[in-house]
Amino acid sequence: MIAVLTIFLLCLCVITALGVVRAGNLFTAVMLMGIYSLLMAAVFLLLDAPDVALTEAAVGAGISTVLLLSALSLTAEEEHAGGIEPVLAAAVVLITAAIIFYATFDKPPLGDPDAPVHRHVAADYVPMTQEQVDIPNVVTAVLATFRGYDTLGEVVVVLTAAIGVLFLIGPDAPQGRHAPSGNLAEGGLKHHQPLRIVGKIAIPFIILFALYVQFHGEYSPGGGFQAGALLAAAIILYGLLEGRHAAASVIHPAVLRTMAAGGALLFGGVGVTTMLLGGRFLEYNVLRDDPIDAQHLGILVIEAGVGVTVAGVLILIYHAFAARGRP
Amino acid sequence: MNHILNLFNYWVFVLLLMIGFYAVIARDNLVKKLLGLSIFQAAVFLLFISMGKVSGGTAPIVLDGDWDAIFSNPLPQVLILTAIVVGISTLALGLAIVVRIKEAYGRISDVDAPERRSGPP
Numbered sequence: 001m002i003a004v005l006t007i008f009l010l011c012l013c014v015i016t017a018l019g020v021v022r023a024g025n026l027f028t029a030v031m032l033m034g035i036y037s038l039l040m041a042a043v044f045l046l047l048d049a050p051d052v053a054l055t056e057a058a059v060g061a062g063i064s065t066v067l068l069l070s071a072l073s074l075t076a077e078e079e080h081a082g083g084i085e086p087v088l089a090a091a092v093v094l095i096t097a098a099i100i101f102y103a104t105f106d107k108p109p110l111g112d113p114d115a116p117v118h119r120h121v122a123a124d125y126v127p128m129t130q131e132q133v134d135i136p137n138v139v140t141a142v143l144a145t146f147r148g149y150d151t152l153g154e155v156v157v158v159l160t161a162a163i164g165v166l167f168l169i170g171p172d173a174p175q176g177r178h179a180p181s182g183n184l185a186e187g188g189l190k191h192h193q194p195l196r197i198v199g200k201i202a203i204p205f206i207i208l209f210a211l212y213v214q215f216h217g218e219y220s221p222g223g224g225f226q227a228g229a230l231l232a233a234a235i236i237l238y239g240l241l242e243g244r245h246a247a248a249s250v251i252h253p254a255v256l257r258t259m260a261a262g263g264a265l266l267f268g269g270v271g272v273t274t275m276l277l278g279g280r281f282l283e284y285n286v287l288r289d290d291p292i293d294a295q296h297l298g299i300l301v302i303e304a305g306v307g308v309t310v311a312g313v314l315i316l317i318y319h320a321f322a323a324r325g326r327p
Numbered sequence: 328m329n330h331i332l333n334l335f336n337y338w339v340f341v342l343l344l345m346i347g348f349y350a351v352i353a354r355d356n357l358v359k360k361l362l363g364l365s366i367f368q369a370a371v372f373l374l375f376i377s378m379g380k381v382s383g384g385t386a387p388i389v390l391d392g393d394w395d396a397i398f399s400n401p402l403p404q405v406l407i408l409t410a411i412v413v414g415i416s417t418l419a420l421g422l423a424i425v426v427r428i429k430e431a432y433g434r435i436s437d438v439d440a441p442e443r444r445s446g447p448p
Contacts, residue, residue, distance in 0.1 A: 003332060006336075007332075007335060010335070010336065010339040010373075011339075013339065013343065014339060014342050014343060014346070017342075017343050017346045017347070017366045018346060020346075020350070020362055020363075020366060021346055021349060021350045021354070021359075021362075021363065021366075026356070026358055026359065029358075029359065029362055030362070033362055033365060033366075036366065036369065037369065040369050040372070040373065043373065043376075044372075044376050047336075047376045047377060047379070047380045047399070048379075048380055048381075048384055048385060048386045048387070048398075048399035049376050049379065049386065049399070049404045049407070050386050050388070051404055051408050052372070052376060052404050052407050052408045052411070055408045055411045055412065056369075056372070056411055059411050059412060059414075059415050060365075060369070060411065060415070063415060064365070064415050064418055067415070067418065067419055067422060068358070068362075068418075068422065071358065071422040071425060071426060072358065074426045074429065075358065075425060075426060075429045075435050076429070076434075076435060079354070079356045079358075079359055079436070086353055089349055089352050089353035090349070090353075092352065093345050093348055093349045093352070094345075096345065096348065097341055097342075097344075097345040100341045100344065100345075101338065101341050104334055104337040104338060104340075104341060105334070107334065107337055109333030109334070110332070110333050110334065110335070110336055110337075110377060110380060110382075111380050111381055111382030111383075111384075112381075112382070113381050113382065113384075113397070115378065117378045117379065117400060117402075117403070118381065118400050121402070122400050122401075122402045125401055125402060126387070126394065126398055126401070127394075130389075130394045136388055136389040136390070137387070137388045137389075138387040138388065138389070138398065138401040139387055139388070139401045139404050139405055139408070141401075142401050142402060142405045143405045143408070143409070147405060150405075150406075150409070151409060154409040154410075154412065154413055157413050157416065158412055158413060158416045161413075161416030161417055161419060161420045162416065162419075164420045164423070165419050165420055165423045168420070168423035168424060168426070168427050169423045169426050169427065173427075175430055176427065176429075176430030176431035176432075177430075177431075177433075178429060178430050178431065178432065178433035179430045180430075219388075220388065221386070221388065223408075225408055225409060225411075225412045226408075228412075229412065310412055313416065314415070317416075317419045320423070321419075321422070321423075321426070324426060
């Protein structure tokens with residue numbers, strides 16, 4: 001039954017992806033892209049990855065749609081025909097497809113427990129989590145403890161992207177001679193009463209859910225990345241309904257910049273603290289006398305750092321896009 | 328039939344990857360190219376999560392202290408959930424560059440066509 005549902009959803013994914021490429025109106029393409037992400041999130045859930053599904057639903061279907069729409073309001077909505085010869089492009093794509101398609105026959109069947117990907121280090125993560133960390137969500141344990149370096153790196157990448165966006169279209173970035181005057185995203189939907197009222201009812205619950213996902217991430221699907229995206233979604237939704245300035249008065253952009261950098265600093269700071277206490281970088285065991293307690297403390301703090309950075313970065317990026325345009 | 332089911336996810340991965348690839352090379356609207364890249368990226372996510380699936384397994388979250396249950400592989404899930412957040416940050420950076428190109432040249436397609444090239448202000 002689940003296999004049939006997965007096949008059905010994957011076929012819908014292919015159809016929406018084709019729709020995105022074929023749509024002449026970019027607004028349509030962006031909306032289809034949101035549907036594509038949501039379908040993909042459902043597929044991830046069926047493939048036993050609730051953490052990934054939650055992230056994809058919040059980020060792919062929610063925030064990335066908002067960013068794409070704000071970018072469209074600053075550029076153009078219609079796509080003009082052009083580009084390279086479709087026959088040539090199709091030929092390149094078909095040849096590449098044939099090669100990758102041929103390669104799939106060497107892959108182990110879906111769900112094979114003896115596939116190479118399940119051997120080596122991956123096989124040790126569940127027993128190591130039970131022994132050394134003792135939290136039910138193995139994904140959080142791997143993310144925060146066993147692959148803490150990776151996660152720190154990802155957080156810094158996210159922060160770097162935000163710095164890049166601020167340099168390009170932040171409040172101090174120069175504007176070209178074709179800069180649009182005004183911005184639709186700036187004012188919000190003040191004249192759409194039903195949307196405002198219904199939307200505002202949802203915001204407290206989104207924030208509550210974000211906090212639950214943040215602090216319950218060791219026991220159920222979730223963690224800093226998802227919580228940060230959800231919190232950002234709540235603030236961005238408020239900005240969409242009431243205008244950018246209302247969102248800026250909830251959390252001032254200066255605070256957001258501190259959040260974005262501070263979260264990454266907190267994460268790195270935990271690493272330095274463990275070194276000062278005589279352990280290795282991000283070796284949480286030295287934080288407390290009991291190693292399991294120490295792991296829990298370390299995971300709680302670095303997940304908080306991740307959540308704060310992700311929320312700060314995503315809201316900052318929203319402000320950058322929504323504020324663009326000549327005053 | 329069983330053989331098809333065994334590799335179905337990988338074939339969908341190939342299809343989605345190529346749809347995204349086609350959008351990147353055949354369309355010259357920059358936003359469309361970024362949408363193509365996002366489709367491409369989600370296809371890679373699908374590949375990783377499909378590889379992590381174990382038959383008869385469950386999500387890698389322990390229920391009621393049952394550590395001996397069969398779990399799907401947590402490692403690809405960790406890699407992909409961070410990749411999704413990095414993906415939106417890079418998408419935002421790409422869109423910011425597109426906005427600047429629009430402001431400088433007045434258009435977001437055909438930006439490198441020589442006959443229409445005009446310098447930034």
